[in-house]
Amino acid sequence: MLTLSTLAFVLIVITAMVILVFRDWRVNAGALAAQYLAAFALVTLSWPIGMSIVKLIVGWMATATIALTCLRQKESEPSSEPAASLFLRGLSGLLVILVIFILAPNLRENIFPKLDLVIVQGGLMLLGMALMQLGTNSDPYLTIISLLSLLSGFEIIHAGLEISTLLTGLLAIVNLGLALVGVYFIAKTSEQEETTASGEES
């Protein structure tokens, strides 16, 4: 169990960093799907698998919804970015990781004494990375991905505090609602880009 939770935590750190650093929707969608798998593994430490799997299914559904919309709407070639941007975002991600490693034991001791440290660290890592992402971009797609990550981080911690069918159901609605809002935004952005492009051509 310890190995599994450690692996899940490592996967969370890697996927959160990938989402923070890279801007290609394919990479981000893949990382988000892997992130939900890791979050599921951490939730199983607190909840029975039957309940935990709801989070995995909902997360993958949300990811699939967004990814399929991107597949239809976004351009096929990923846009290249200067290495300096990637480096700076990577650096900010490392800063978040450092802060979480310093803060998590203290927070666990004072606020969440009943939770495993790995649960607190995993949840906070997603919350921290998502906050960093939200603060550093204004792209609708990345905003939605960040919000989904943020909720995922919160759900890992909250699962250790309470088990409730209604809460799980409502959180599933919120996650899927966010994904639908993401689809709405992506479709609109693409429409606008197409209109602008056709205007320029004519």
Next chain:
Amino acid sequence: MTLSTPILWVILPMGIAAIVGVFYNRYIFSIILTSVTAFALSMLALFFPENMTLSLGPLNLVFVESLAILGRQITIAYEMLPFITLIFFMNGLWALSSGISSVPKTFRPVSLVMTSLLTAALGVEPFLYAALLIETAVLVSIPMLSPLGQQPHAGVLRFLSLQTLALPFILLAGRLLTGVEALPPDSPLVFQSALMLGLGFGLWLAIFPFHSWVPMVSQRGSPLVTSFLLFIMPTTILLFSLNFINRYTFLRESQGLYETLRLIGTIMIVIGGAWSAFQNNLKRAFGFSALTETGFSLLAIGLTSQGGLVWMLLLFPVRALSFWLWGYILTLIEVRTGSLQIKGVQGFARRYPVLSIGLLLAQLSVAGLPLLAEFPIKISLITAAFETSTPIGVLSFLGNLGVFLFTVRLLAFLVTPEDADFPTRWSFTEETFEYLPVLIMILALLALGLFPHTFLSGIIQTLTAFSQLQ
């Protein structure tokens, strides 16, 4: 036959909203269906018998207050019905006036879903789950704030992000609070849970420094839509916040909490007032004045010991009517002028005097001008603030002047002719269906200002739902 009240005020309007959503392109049908549903539910809440039994000919409908869902309950108690009357009535009014071309077609079904979700949020047990229903209402509101054919703007993204951020804070605070009651007041957990709760409500209510989305959304959205959003969200969240004070003794008896609320309320009044006074965009000015109003509500909660909660509740209906009038007229002006920059409305009053008077009176009502609806409540509130602390009283008074100053600036632009050499002659060009609602609302604002207790006493009954706060 036994039914439950949540079926009436939560599930039924959601079902109707789904129908309206399917036929959202048929705008007369959707306006009629939405407004009739909202008005009917409002009237039903107003005249609902205390014994919860409705007799329709031979049919006797017995209502129970609770509906069980997945092991939890949604309860709409009889005591909450005055507030439900208000929000459904206002929903009906907003829907009725939503036929203006610039209002998104999605507004009508979305507004009805939001009202029913927020009604459910007020009654869900345990009440912490309301955070999820409020978040769902936020998600549902996106199509009306960022309609089809428009690029999603930064304001909407910020609104969505900040409102979603509130959810973890409220739910975690709720979990922490369950263990806090048995602890001494100086326990660090008490402070930690209060801090989380404060952050959650700060994000929800767009309290400084989380307020930036309000002017951004106001500027880019349809005024009718943003006025609805800025009425229904803070109003419901403020009422929901009373659950915490009612439930937790350490919060209720904490002088520090009330002092903090008075301070934050005053900061909001000053910031909102100062920014609205110098705005050059009419829609942004509306957004900032909405922040001022949130400040007044927080100040009212901070003055609970002097009867502040009664003033907070009394402010809800008058603010709703003023916001509706303000949003309705701004929408009409935007359709005519194409811009809501203050220079863009120069000389507008010479062609559209009734709309101009309506706009000025809506703003002055929010500013608390004597004879208008908010005056009797705000004068009591500011007087109580003076009695509690002179700086808070002075600052609230000065902050409130911001909207007044903006109105004076706007008046100057509205009456000044565009061309000083060839001034436009005063004329009356509004259509009857445009100026009639404005005139009726002006009369309503005057009546509420002159006889506040005659018309507003009903809403105070909502306080009986909070047994510890009466």
